[in-house]
Amino acid sequence: MADEALSAGVVARTLGVAVTTLRTWHQRYGLGPSEHVPGHHRRYTSTDLSRLEIMRRLTAEGVNPAEAARWARRAPALTPPEHADRSTRPDGTRAGGGTTIPVGRAGPVARGLARAAMRLDSAAIGETIAHALATDGVVTTWDTLLRPVLAGIGERHAVTAGLIEVEHLLSRCVSEAFTAMTRVHPATGPARILLSCADEEQHTLPLDALGAALAEVGVGCRILGARVPVPALVEAVTRTGPAAVVLWSHTRATADPDQLSTLLAAPHRPLLVLAAGPGWRADTLPVGVVRPVDLAEAVSLAVAVRESQDRLPMS
Ligand code: B12
Structure with a gap:
């Protein structure tokens, strides 16, 4: 299990939430990492991740965090029936509400960024972009993370005429992250x-x-x-x-x-x-x-x- 265990940063980016949010969910609701390697920070297991995924989804749908955490802690055995269907409807909406941003073949971090953008969560957006820029550099971050999400927003907007607020907030975060690079270098x-x-x-x-x-x-x-x-x-x-x-x-x-x-x-x-x-x-x-x-x-x-x-x- 140890080599599958995930750091808080990886889990946060996969879910599209800020690390501080993870910390809060751990401290207030007991949804913390369960893997313990002596002498190291605790790590998240795949079961922790699926519980947190439920927490993220339910809170995004407006369920009160304490209630959402109760369901998350009982996963994977039990999930509330009204939230159990995770399939995408033909009109592109997810069960439980909200549209999704299509990101094509882009990976989990792009999906996390798209979710954070849908929630208008600028802290999580900023953290995800800053981490990608520091790890992969500007060209890769642009081509494999930002461009798919921006193009997905454009695609969804062309069909629904919506997501203008998402487009504006994400654009601002992207611009800020790039400007920060010019200060660092x-x-x-x-x-x-x-x-x-x-x-x-x-x-x-x-x-x-x-x-x-x-x-x-x-x-x-x-x-x-x-x-x-x-x-x-x-x-x-x-x-x-x-x-x-x-x-x-x-x-x-x-x-x-x-x-x-x-x-x-x-x-x-x-x-x-x-x-x-x-x-x-x-x-x-x-x-x-x-x-x-x-x-x-x-x-x-x-x-x-x-x-x-x-x-x-x-x-
Ligand atoms: C964010 C956004 C905005 C933001 C821009 C914020 C900002 N500060 O930049 C705002 C809200 C201002 C905006 C305004 C508008 N937008 Co707009 N916008 C977008 C969106 C979602 C992303 C733009 C982006 O950065 N794309 C970057 C990548 C994703 O684009 P790309 O073409 O794939 O990039 C590749 C190539 O260009 C190539 N490349 C070649 N040479 C080079 C050189 C360099 C240096 C780089 C980086 C890349 C490159 O490589 C790139 C990949 O890396 C796009 C969707 C989209 N698909 O682009 C719509 C989109 C471009 N917008 C669109 C429209 C219609 C508008 C508005 C007219 C809306 C309106 N009614 O007001 C106005 C236009 C205002 C104007 N006169 O310019 C349409 C354009 C349709 C068309 N082809 O004519 C799009 C495609 C959305 C859509 N599907 O309807 N928009």
Whole structure:
């Protein structure tokens, strides 16, 4: 059993709850870890996990915690009949209420994050993202954890027109986590990369992800953020002389290629102009503009151009 035993952090992330919540459930309701290895912290067994899963589900459905804990402690032998059916209904709702966020083939941590997002539990969301960033780095966290959950929210929203509050809260938590990365990894040289959203574009998270991924490898950048009109972008380029500019467009509505042409004609033309995001159509991009396929490629291109500029003789 010892090698199956789980730490509090793993259990919290799997359930999508904060570690402090686990602690409270242990102290107040006796739902603690039962595995004891001498000289180590107590560990959770799979039976503890299934009890906690019942606790999480019942409290999320509005059952009072003391009552939920009574049922959880009696598991797996006994669960209340009205909560025993865990199957998903055809309309995507779970028995007992609430919609779920589809995360495709993403793993248990993404499902935990999706649950925490549904509960609007910013502490659990923040802990899960921070742990993933520290363990797996920005690119993997983006591709395997955040992107599936964000895309799942988009999918569910497109069908139900709901989950706007979930989308806003999660976006804020993601943005905060990426910003924290840039504080943990201060840049080693001048910021020679400029990240900007296209005019009227409000989807900023991919640029926050890129900013964090660059920080992780010691490359500084400036992020102008959402809805940048072309004259403001040109002004920023003129004043900061970046080696590379990344212009993000998430939807066709914000992907006017004239923005890129204006940038290429600017007096301080950057060495590299990247048109990033699903908004851009490859066949409409001006010559000289590069379109990355994903975050990893955007990072490599930006790092490469910065290194090539570092090698240029000073003028
Ligand atoms: C969060 C979100 C918002 C938040 C954004 C918050 C923020 N600070 O960023 C808010 C609430 C502001 C918002 C607003 C709107 N949104 Co919105 N939003 C989303 C959501 C859920 C996630 C966006 C995201 O970050 N995606 C990141 C990943 C998940 O996107 P991806 O395309 O798969 O990313 C891959 C590629 O782009 C590629 N890639 C290529 N190059 C590069 C370079 C880099 C650096 C990176 C990182 C990646 C990359 O790799 C990526 C994977 O890593 C999406 C759903 C979705 N599927 O994206 C909807 C979505 C994009 N939104 C949508 C819509 C319609 C809107 C609104 C028009 C809603 C409205 N009526 O107001 C507005 C648009 C405002 C505007 N003018 O920009 C639609 C767009 C449909 C379309 N194709 O036209 C979507 C798809 C939801 C849906 N299914 O309906 N949104």
